[in-house]
Amino acid sequence: MLINKTEEGCIMIFSMTGRLDTMHFPMVDQELATLIGSGRKEVVIDCENMDYISSSGLRVLLKALKQMEAVKGRLTLAGLQPQIAQVFKISGFDHLFEIYPGVKEAVASFS
Numbered sequence: 001m002l003i004n005k006t007e008e009g010c011i012m013i014f015s016m017t018g019r020l021d022t023m024h025f026p027m028v029d030q031e032l033a034t035l036i037g038s039g040r041k042e043v044v045i046d047c048e049n050m051d052y053i054s055s056s057g058l059r060v061l062l063k064a065l066k067q068m069e070a071v072k073g074r075l076t077l078a079g080l081q082p083q084i085a086q087v088f089k090i091s092g093f094d095h096l097f098e099i100y101p102g103v104k105e106a107v108a109s110f111s
Contacts, residue, residue: 003031008107015046020057028057032064041073044106048079053087065097074098078106 001024002017012035020028035043045061061077068075076098080088088094100106 001027003028005031005035011042011044011107011110012040013044013046013103013107015049017049019052019054020050020060021052021054022056025054025056025060029060029063032060033067036064036067036071036073041068041071042110043068043073043075044100044103045075045077046079046103046106047077047081047084048102050084051081053084058087058091058093062093062096074110076100076106076109078103 001019004015004017006013006015014032014035016028018024043064045064065075078100079102080099085094085099088097088099098106098109100109
């Protein structure tokens with residue numbers, strides 16, 4: 001799992017490449033907790049290059065969403081690959097998250 005963070009204005013784009021699974025979720029959890037703890041209130045998680053998500057990965061994203069809601073922030077997802085979108089749909093997570101086709105649309109939603 002590779003993580004890249006970029007900024008577009010005051011919006012943090014948190015991009016993940018690879019598998020968000022049992023092996024990698026602790027690193028993602030730590031990075032997201034640090035990001036939210038630093039006071040970031042507008043975050044887009046770019047999943048375009050993520051090719052797998054496990055239940056551990058889903059829990060990490062849900063935890064981050066709840067942490068953002070607790071600080072009155074907003075976290076969106078962008079670019080879910082079809083197989084990952086299916087996991088979100090089956091688990092019902094598609095109703096919990098704001099999901100956009102791409103980063104551009106996610107960033108525009110903050111306007």
